[in-house]
Amino acid sequence: MSAGDLEGAAAQERLARLAKVDELRARGDDPYPTGFRRTHTCADLRREWDGRLEAGATTDDEVRVAGRVMLLRTQGRLVFATARDGTGDIQYFVSRADLGPEAFARFEHDVDRGDWVGVEGTVMKTKRGELSVRVRSYTVLAKSLRPLPEKWHGLQDVDTRYRQRYVDLIVNADARRVFGIRFAAIAAMRDLLARRGYVEVETPVLQPVPGGATARPFQTHHNALDMDLSLRIAPELYLKRLVVAGFERVFEIARVFRNEGISTRHNPEFTMLELYEAFADYTDMMRLTEDLLVAAAQASVGTTVVEWEGATVDLTPPWPRRTLLDLVEEHAGVAVHPSQPVEELRKVCDHLDVPYEEPWGPGKLVLEIYEKTTEHRIAGPTFVLDYPREVSPLARAHRDDPTLTERFELIVGGRELANAFTELNDPIEQLARFEAQARMKELGDVEAHGVDTDYVRALEYGLPPTGGLGIGVDRVVMLLAGVGSIREVILFPHLRPEHQHPRPEPDGSGPR
RNA sequence: GGGUCGCUAGCUCAACUGGCAGAGCAACGGGCUUUUAACCCGCAGGUUCAGGGUUCGAGUCCCUGGCGACCCA
Numbered sequence: 301m302s303a304g305d306l307e308g309a310a311a312q313e314r315l316a317r318l319a320k321v322d323e324l325r326a327r328g329d330d331p332y333p334t335g336f337r338r339t340h341t342c343a344d345l346r347r348e349w350d351g352r353l354e355a356g357a358t359t360d361d362e363v364r365v366a367g368r369v370m371l372l373r374t375q376g377r378l379v380f381a382t383a384r385d386g387t388g389d390i391q392y393f394v395s396r397a398d399l400g401p402e403a404f405a406r407f408e409h410d411v412d413r414g415d416w417v418g419v420e421g422t423v424m425k426t427k428r429g430e431l432s433v434r435v436r437s438y439t440v441l442a443k444s445l446r447p448l449p450e451k452w453h454g455l456q457d458v459d460t461r462y463r464q465r466y467v468d469l470i471v472n473a474d475a476r477r478v479f480g481i482r483f484a485a486i487a488a489m490r491d492l493l494a495r496r497g498y499v500e501v502e503t504p505v506l507q508p509v510p511g512g513a514t515a516r517p518f519q520t521h522h523n524a525l526d527m528d529l530s531l532r533i534a535p536e537l538y539l540k541r542l543v544v545a546g547f548e549r550v551f552e553i554a555r556v557f558r559n560e561g562i563s564t565r566h567n568p569e570f571t572m573l574e575l576y577e578a579f580a581d582y583t584d585m586m587r588l589t590e591d592l593l594v595a596a597a598q599a600s601v602g603t604t605v606v607e608w609e610g611a612t613v614d615l616t617p618p619w620p621r622r623t624l625l626d627l628v629e630e631h632a633g634v635a636v637h638p639s640q641p642v643e644e645l646r647k648v649c650d651h652l653d654v655p656y657e658e659p660w661g662p663g664k665l666v667l668e669i670y671e672k673t674t675e676h677r678i679a680g681p682t683f684v685l686d687y688p689r690e691v692s693p694l695a696r697a698h699r700d701d702p703t704l705t706e707r708f709e710l711i712v713g714g715r716e717l718a719n720a721f722t723e724l725n726d727p728i729e730q731l732a733r734f735e736a737q738a739r740m741k742e743l744g745d746v747e748a749h750g751v752d753t754d755y756v757r758a759l760e761y762g763l764p765p766t767g768g769l770g771i772g773v774d775r776v777v778m779l780l781a782g783v784g785s786i787r788e789v790i791l792f793p794h795l796r797p798e799h800q801h802p803r804p805e806p807d808g809s810g811p812r
Numbered sequence: 813g814g815g816u817c818g819c820u821a822g823c824u825c826a827a828c829u830g831g832c833a834g835a836g837c838a839a840c841g842g843g844c845u846u847u848u849a850a851c852c853c854g855c856a857g858g859u860u861c862a863g864g865g866u867u868c869g870a871g872u873c874c875c876u877g878g879c880g881a882c883c884c885a
């Protein structure tokens with residue numbers, strides 16, 4: 301990699317560090333050696349010695365540790381360096397008396413903040429009580445060429461934080477905290493499902509008929525087969541094929557792709573936990589949702605009461621269960637039902653200032669009224685039950701009302717965190733639902749569900765009664781970490797290209 | 813898609829109503845044997861996001877564009 305992105309002082313500094321690389325090599329020291337055998341991590345050192353050494357104590361305990369130099373304090377013939385590894389940090393106590401004048405001068409000159417440095421020495425505690433390694437010899441393990449951001453304020457520029465997440469993670473403890481929560485939450489959910497006998501599976505990302513959600517897919521092309529494929533918008537239809545196959549409990553932590561705008565709530569690729577359980581229905585899925593989120597919260601933040609977007613969210617179960625229609629009546633002040641004629645519902649929309657489109661049937665109109673007037677006001681956690689059948693092409697009709705489905709969404713802070721239903725397992729009805737979606741697609745709905753005839757064929761072999769659940773992992777992590785933007789919980793979020801200078805048009809008018 | 817705000821040294825930020833582009837950290841040179849964002853002295857570092865315009869004079873005002881943040885749809 302060239303330094304084409306560096307100018308001025310930064311380029312100068314990089315050249316100075318490259319000169320140090322050359323000097324190391326000239327002396328026979330590899331600035332990028334093959335390895336370093338360490339005896340302890342920083343956490344090991346603190347665990348074994350921190351409690352039993354007094355300030356000023358020295359030992360003969362030999363250790364080898366390695367870390368990135370995060371802070372350097374030189375004090376005449378002493379250097380104090382704070383080094384950090386994956387477990388924590390430790391101070392290197394570097395003394396001219398211990399190293400000898402030549403090696404000491406080399407250390408002062410060679411080592412910059414940001415370098416990876418391994419040391420060999422003895423464990424001690426300074427007069428001020430800081431556990432340290434008294435360094436007898438050191439090895440540069442990886443010479444850094446670029447300076448780290450300011451040591452106190454860290455890296456603040458959000459654009460750079462996302463583009464160079466590695467730097468963000470080096471210098472910003474809060475970024476490390478957020479991703480620690482993410483990894484712990486995912487591990488906890490995976491563990492809980494494994495303990496309950498769920499099998500983790502992998503299903504196709506490249507799909508000929510993207511299904512399982514209403515969303516625009518990314519299109520791609522397989523050259524050898526000369527066929528168009530889509531990146532999956534959900535793993536749902538493949539996971540249910542596996543339930544047909546006899547896997548009674550399956551799940552996948554699936555990266556899915558939706559060709560939509562980018563915002564604080566949307567990234568074009570995000571992570572869903574989807575699971576299916578034979579002989580369960582959506583009420584079982586509610587209990588499982590509670591169990592999963594409580595496990596994730598306890599494992600990652602140690603509590604089920606969290607602060608999010610200025611509100612306190614109490615995840616202690618059970619969570620309220622409210623029907624969508626009741627909630628609309630409560631928040632919009634109108635009783636609606638998908639059995640009403642379209643004309644009546646359009647009048648309600650006009651009254652509530654909810655825009656609608658010509659092809660929408662009563663179910664879609666009811667959903668739109670809910671989303672525009674009610675959903676964002678639900679603090680939650682609340683299970684919103686019984687969505688209209690017209691907008692739920694994969695969910696089983698409600699046992700008490702055929703215009704509705706046995707489906708819920710979990711809403712917290714006005715946002716959908718999970719979506720679940722008693723699965724539709726009647727192949728004839730599924731085909732009819734697909735065909736209704738296909739008609740919507742013909743009328744211009746780019747998000748309408750495609751007809752997956754192989755999925756219908758699978759259903760014809762018999763899908764047992766099944767409950768299914770999808771959890772928006774990124775949004776759950778946002779909740780647990782208390783952050784407002786999905787970009788804060790995705791390691792490498794999508795951004796526009798970094799360097800894009802306007803290219804003058806031939807007529808001189810510039811880009812549009 | 814619309815609106816508001818932002819972009820100044822590698823990083824974090826100043827620069828009043830249009831009037832000499834600055835500080836701290838980092839770097840570089842020097843001092844300092846118990847520091848914790850160490851400290852002290854010195855030195856260097858700029859296409860003020862890009863392009864155009866107004867003006868005696870633009871970081872600052874206007875226009876176009878880029879990137880980002882926030883709000884709305």
